[in-house]
Amino acid sequence: LAKTTQPISMDSYEGQEVNITCSHNNIATNDYITWYQQFPSQGPRFIIQGYKTKVTNEVASLFIPADRKSSTLSLPRVSLSDTAVYYCLVGTQTGANNLFFGTGTRLTVIP
Amino acid sequence: SAVISQKPSRDICQRGTSLTIQCQVDSQVTMMFWYRQQPGQSLTLIATANQGSEATYESGFVIDKFPISRPNLTFSTLTVSNMSPEDSSIYLCSVVDSFYEQYFGPGTRLTVT
Numbered sequence: 001l002a003k004t005t006q007p008i009s010m011d012s013y014e015g016q017e018v019n020i021t022c023s024h025n026n027i028a029t030n031d032y033i034t035w036y037q038q039f040p041s042q043g044p045r046f047i048i049q050g051y052k053t054k055v056t057n058e059v060a061s062l063f064i065p066a067d068r069k070s071s072t073l074s075l076p077r078v079s080l081s082d083t084a085v086y087y088c089l090v091g092t093q094t095g096a097n098n099l100f101f102g103t104g105t106r107l108t109v110i111p
Numbered sequence: 112s113a114v115i116s117q118k119p120s121r122d123i124c125q126r127g128t129s130l131t132i133q134c135q136v137d138s139q140v141t142m143m144f145w146y147r148q149q150p151g152q153s154l155t156l157i158a159t160a161n162q163g164s165e166a167t168y169e170s171g172f173v174i175d176k177f178p179i180s181r182p183n184l185t186f187s188t189l190t191v192s193n194m195s196p197e198d199s200s201i202y203l204c205s206v207v208d209s210f211y212e213q214y215f216g217p218g219t220r221l222t223v224t
Binding site: 032034036041042043044045046049087098099100101102103104 | 156211215220
């Protein structure tokens with residue numbers, strides 16, 4: 001299983017773009033990269049998933065370089081409600097191996 | 112998307128007793144999982160709940176301590192047996208749908224005294 005490394009915490013002011021990078025040096029050919037968001041007292045929520053290049057949805061963008069050894073979750077113009085823990089997971093799309101959470105990044109948005 | 116409910120939402124239990132947590136999904140799903148999240152920590156996968164067969168446990172978790180049932184494609188239970196204060200945690204149920212997206216229940220907050 002590919003191990004992931006993320007910053008433990010980040011602070012950002014409201015309205016700024018936030019980029020959270022995840023390192024996964026031993027990612028396998030069949031692995032996808034998935035990001036989750038978790039608010040206090042709630043289960044994690046799926047944000048975005050990608051395999052290569054760039055993926056964008058209504059919530060975030062995911063940038064994956066050609067070597068796929070890292071990925072960056074980009075949150076545009078964050079608000080106070082984006083304060084949460086963000087987890088990067090790497091595993092096969094079938095879900096059987098995309099289940100192991102790393103330490104996550106605690107994002108605090110400051111007014 | 113899948114909507115997941117868990118019961119109870121929280122409980123306070125005495126040492127040595129057992130608690131069964133229920134997980135109900137609003138649609139049939141093949142894969143269901145149970146996680147534990149200790150205060151301030153990340154999630155740890157306990158086991159995969161297999162429909163019609165024994166659960167598959169991760170390293171460090173055993174069936175005698177965490178028996179799991181999965182009688183059909185929408186329901187599962189996790190029992191925390193012979194509890195100790197170290198079992199105080201949030202227990203979460205999750206499913207993976209046909210689009211390979213994982214959804215989590217709201218969690219059950221367990222405190223063992």
